[in-house]
Amino acid sequence: MGYTLCSWPTVLLINTSTCDLYEHEDTAKIVLPVFYSVILMLGVVGNGLALTVIFKNRKKINSTTLYSTNLVLSDLLFTTSLPTRIAYYALGFDWPFGETFCRLTALIFYINTYAGVNFMTCLSIDRFFAVVHPFRYQKLRRVQHAKGICIFVWFLVLSQTFPLLLQSMSNKEQERITCMEYPNFEKIPNLPLILLAACLIGYLIPLGIILFCYSQISYKLVQTAKANPLSEKSGINKKAINTIIFVIVVFIICFTPYHVAIIQHMIKKLYNQDKTPCNDQQVFQKSLHYTVFLMNFNCCLDPFIYFFACKGYKRRIMKILRRQVSVSVSSAVRSPHEESSRDVGETQMIVLSKSSNGKLLEK
Structure with a gap:
């Protein structure tokens, strides 16, 4: 299962x-x-925009845009699984939608996790090639090659997550049916080692790859700035550094x-082969529920990666926002003005009408 096991929210919970x-x-x-x-x-809203x-x-479209597009598509797919998860948590960890939907939501959840990690890594490597080796690896940054890499990433993601459809995702626990909590995986032999390897x-x-790319890009930009101070104003360099900084922040x-x-829990399990204390299990379970939320929050932050990575996107978004603000302001200003103008016009028509009637009567 590899990293899939590492992504499961609840593991190694014994004597539930x-x-x-x-x-x-x-x-x-x-x-x-x-949340x-x-x-x-x-x-x-963010990914749809x-x-x-x-x-x-x-x-x-270019290689950077292509990786960002796949990130956005993955996030939009993930949002389709959220309504049932919201209901699950609102009902107190009780899943009313059946085993099939539980497996589907689990599949979508882990597809998003895998795709997010892989495409953010692709973006960092792409920026690394663009700044540090702009001529040596031009072929790898061509759209056709980027498409091939995207196809490979999706193949890798689906091959890792598709086995989830073959696993039982829900479990009857006392008065509730849990989904994606998986206490049954504690029976897997050497599970702590498997999970540690999967997290690695x-x-x-x-x-590590993202940090390496960031350090190399930073070093390259510093060296370039020393050789040519005007290069600091380069849009490409600024875009590269903004993109990779934001990717690190999201990570x-x-x-x-x-x-x-x-x-930390798996290491503790390796050193303590005895029964895990109930208090440790509860702390671990609670921490996973909230840290999984933080992991899912990347769905909201990924559009900002596209904002920093793609200049055209930033320009269009700012144009849309300015247009909306302009329409709102003009509506607020013009409405009273138009009404007062309409009142003045109606008053003038009445005056002219009365004046005309007076003249007719005089004749």
């Missing part, structure tokens, strides 16, 4: 019948639906808390 893993239910069924409703609204601009600029491949290595905010929770 004697240990209440949902003691934070009263808080969670209020807070989590609110995920915000993700749903911002995700649909990005996709609209992408469609209008489809003739000017799915999080630490991509983060740290969204993906780090979850993987730190997984890694």
Whole structure:
């Protein structure tokens, strides 16, 4: 399963019948639906707006735009799974939609996680080639090659996540049916080692690649600025540094808390082979519910990556915002003015009418 196991929100939870893993239910069924409703609204608006601009600029697509487009599509796909998750949390971790829907939402969830990590890594490598090796690896940045890389990434993502459809995702636990909590995976042999290896491949290595790209780009820009101070004003260099900085920020905010929770708990399991104390299980379960939310929050932040990476997108978004503000202001200003003008016009017509009638009567 690889990184898929690392992404599952609840693992290594033993003796769930004697240990209440949902003691934070009263808080969670209020807070989590609110959190995920915000993700749903911002995700649909932000990624929908990005996709609209992408469609209008489809003739000017390049490698950076292509990776960003796939990131946006992945996020829009993810938003389709949120309504059922919101209901699940609102009902107190009780899944009423059946096993099939549970498997589908799990599949969509992990597709988004995989695609987000992989395409952000692709974006960082693309910016690295654009700045550090602008001529040596031009072929890799051609649209046709970028399309091939995107196809390969989706193939990799689907091959890793499709087995989820063959797994039982829901589980009857006392008075509730949980979905994507997976206490049954504790029976997998050497699970701590598997999860640590999966986190290494799915999080630490991509983060290492992104940090390497950032350090090399920064070094290159510093050297270029020393040789030619005017190069600091280069739009390409600024776009590259903004893109990769924001990718790092998204990684740290969204993906780090979850993987730190997984890694520290798995290391603790390796050193303590005895039964995990109930309190540790509860803390782990609670931390995963909220760190998974942070990981899903990348759905709202990804459009900003497109904002920094693609100059045309930024210009169009600012144009749309200015147009909306202008329409709102003009409507607020013109409405009273138009009404007063209409009143003045009507008054003048009445005066002229009376004047005309008076003249006619005099005749």
